[in-house]
Amino acid sequence: MTVNALKRQPLYAQVKQLLQQRIGAGEWQTHDALPSEWELADELGASQGTVRKALSELVDAGLLYRQQGRGTYVAPVPGDWGDDARLVTPGLFTEQPDELAREFLGLSRLNASEDVAEALQLRRLAPLLRIRQLWRRHGSPVALDDVLLPAEVFEGMDARWLRGSAGLYGTLQQRFGVRMKIVSEQFRAEMLPREEASLLGVTGMVADVPALCLLRLSADMDGRPLEWRQRYCLTHQLAYTVKHG
Known part of the structure; x- marks a missing residue:
């Protein structure tokens, strides 16, 4: 500005x-x-x-x-799962969720597709940063994130920051002064693509079970959309649960 x-x-x-x-x-x-x-x-x-x-x-x-x-x-920096989302045993609404361990998989660059560019209010093929991270519960993979950020806004992003942090949102606030808030989320059942299935360790009969696919759009405090996130969650044994109130 x-x-x-x-x-x-x-x-x-x-x-x-x-x-x-x-x-x-x-x-x-x-x-x-x-x-x-x-x-x-x-x-x-x-x-x-x-x-x-x-x-x-x-x-x-x-x-x-x-x-x-x-x-x-x-206020505390929101976690990458938001303040209210968690994975628990289906039907056990009061169960205390197990802490998920985050594993940083990589930082790369790509160009925005038409739908991502529209969501982030960017020109088509605008440069993006792609951050991939895996979430484990008791050592087993349970979720996989692909996060897309406008490269021009977060120029200088270093993989070392992401590898050593507790989460992406904390890194964005600490390194760039950007506080993220979730604007909208969409959920649907989807068969895992081959690469994502491999990273999540999905084989055998489980490979035929759809995963929960979450699409998230997040913005900064001024309402400027800055994050497009796709998350695959394995929910054949766990329930993606949102706590209200």
Whole structure:
């Protein structure tokens, strides 16, 4: 964004963007308290009301949270499964999900297909980064992700960052100051393609059982679509469960 474009924004929007960038750069970590509204107002040369409006929008977006009488804090980075999705035994709604181990498989480049370009609001054949990662439960593969990101937005992405991180969303926030939020998800049953079946270790009779295919579109806090994700989940023994409330 140019300086002139920034100046055309309302002051509260400029404060919001600055705080967003500082959080993304790691100035304040998860559950750290931000300075008070008065301190931020004095530091940024803005009124307390302007700072309060900026903070309120960041709270509404999920980047911050408030504790009554105590202050405003940095919210945890959402995991790659979102805050509410999990794999559990079918029918056992109260079962505590087993933690899934993430295995980074690779980072490559490709060009956007027509449907992906449309979803990400890019030109057709725009350059994309492709991130592939495998999820294991008790050592056995249970899900496979293919994530597509606009290459121009995330130029300089390093495979070492992804290999050493707990998840993609944490890397995007830490390295690029981008906080992701899930916009929409679609689910359908689908037979696994050969390569995906091999990575998931699907053989024998299980190979004839459809997998759950999830398509996800995620955006940054300003609503700009930045992630297209396809996830295959093996659900012949597990249920993809979304917890509400």
